[in-house]
Amino acid sequence: MNGKHALVIGGTGMLKDVSLWFADNGFVVSVIGRGKSKHEDMKESSLHPELINSLMVDYKSQLLLKDYVRSAIEKYGPISIVVSWTPFLPSIELIDHIVSEKSQSWKLYQIKGSRRYFEDGSLKLSSNCIHRNIYLGFVINNDTSRWLTNKEIANGVIKSIEEECSESIIGVLHPYEKRPGY
Ligand SMILES: NC(=O)c1ccc[n+]([C@@H]2O[C@H](COP(=O)([O-])OP(=O)(O)OC[C@H]3O[C@@H](n4cnc5c(N)ncnc54)[C@H](OP(=O)(O)O)[C@@H]3O)[C@@H](O)[C@H]2O)c1
Structure with a gap:
């Protein structure tokens, strides 16, 4: 174990390249997503499949999610970065609770759709968590x-992590009425 452990919630879809990037950079990356074939495809595309820890769990199943994330931490050590693509805020709060038990300070990159920029919801997080919006x-x-x-999404997320931006926007949000299909 190398001591670098990241977690990507919803990391087998549009964030697949973010999950792969963590492994390329020597992190053990625990990746949450339900579909087995998406996890298999991701490992096949990786040069470091041994660093990818697939957590095939529904993030809405709080009890299972707690078990999976706790086991990942026991096996691979404290988590220092979480990248989240989920609209289900209770799962983020649960993960915050579990990660904060073992990590003094850690970063959460919360990826949000454009609407959330204008109508953001509240998230209760512990003081150990450094929260970043993308x-x-x-x-x-x-x-x-x-x-x-x-x-574009994966590259923007990676850039935001590398530059430790406190808030970033991938693409543009203004003028809002110019968004596709408006
Ligand atoms: N502003 C924009 O341009 C914008 C914004 C949003 C999305 N998009 C595009 O829209 C496409 C589709 O978006 P999407 O939201 O479907 O994202 P996605 O990244 O393609 O899929 C969601 C990810 O979360 C996982 N997931 C979903 N529900 C889950 C659950 N209940 N428990 C555990 N894991 C779960 C999925 O795996 P499983 O389904 O296997 O669980 C997958 O890894 C993306 O490809 C993106 O390019 C564009």
Whole structure:
């Protein structure tokens, strides 16, 4: 064990490259997602599959989630970074509680859709947790606009972690009425 342990909630979808990036950088990365085949695909794309710890659990099942995350910490050590893509805030609060039991100080990068920038909800977190917001915007090309690609999202998240931004926006959020399909 190398002592670097990250957790990615919803890390087999658009954040797959973020999960892989952690492993490439020597982290053990615990990845939450329900689908077995998505975990298998991710490990197949990795140069370090042994550093990927798949947590095949529904993050809405609080008891199971608690067991899975506690076991990951017992096996791979305290978690120093959590990247979260879930709208289900009780799962983030539960993970905060479990991670904070073993980590003095750790960072939570909470990824949020563009609407949350304007209507943010409240999250109760412990004082050990350094909370960072990453908002997903859209891309404007001349008179049209489009949503971000998975690659743009993953690269933006990695940049935000590397630069330790307290808040970042991937793409743009303004003018809001220019967002795709508006
Ligand atoms: N502003 C933007 O441009 C923007 C914003 C948001 C999304 N998008 C795009 O929309 C696409 C779809 O978004 P998406 O929200 O479906 O994201 P996604 O990243 O494709 O999928 C969600 C991730 O969370 C996991 N997950 C979902 N529900 C779960 C649960 N109950 N328990 C545990 N894990 C769970 C999924 O795996 P399992 O399903 O296997 O559990 C997967 O790893 C993305 O590919 C992205 O490019 C764009």
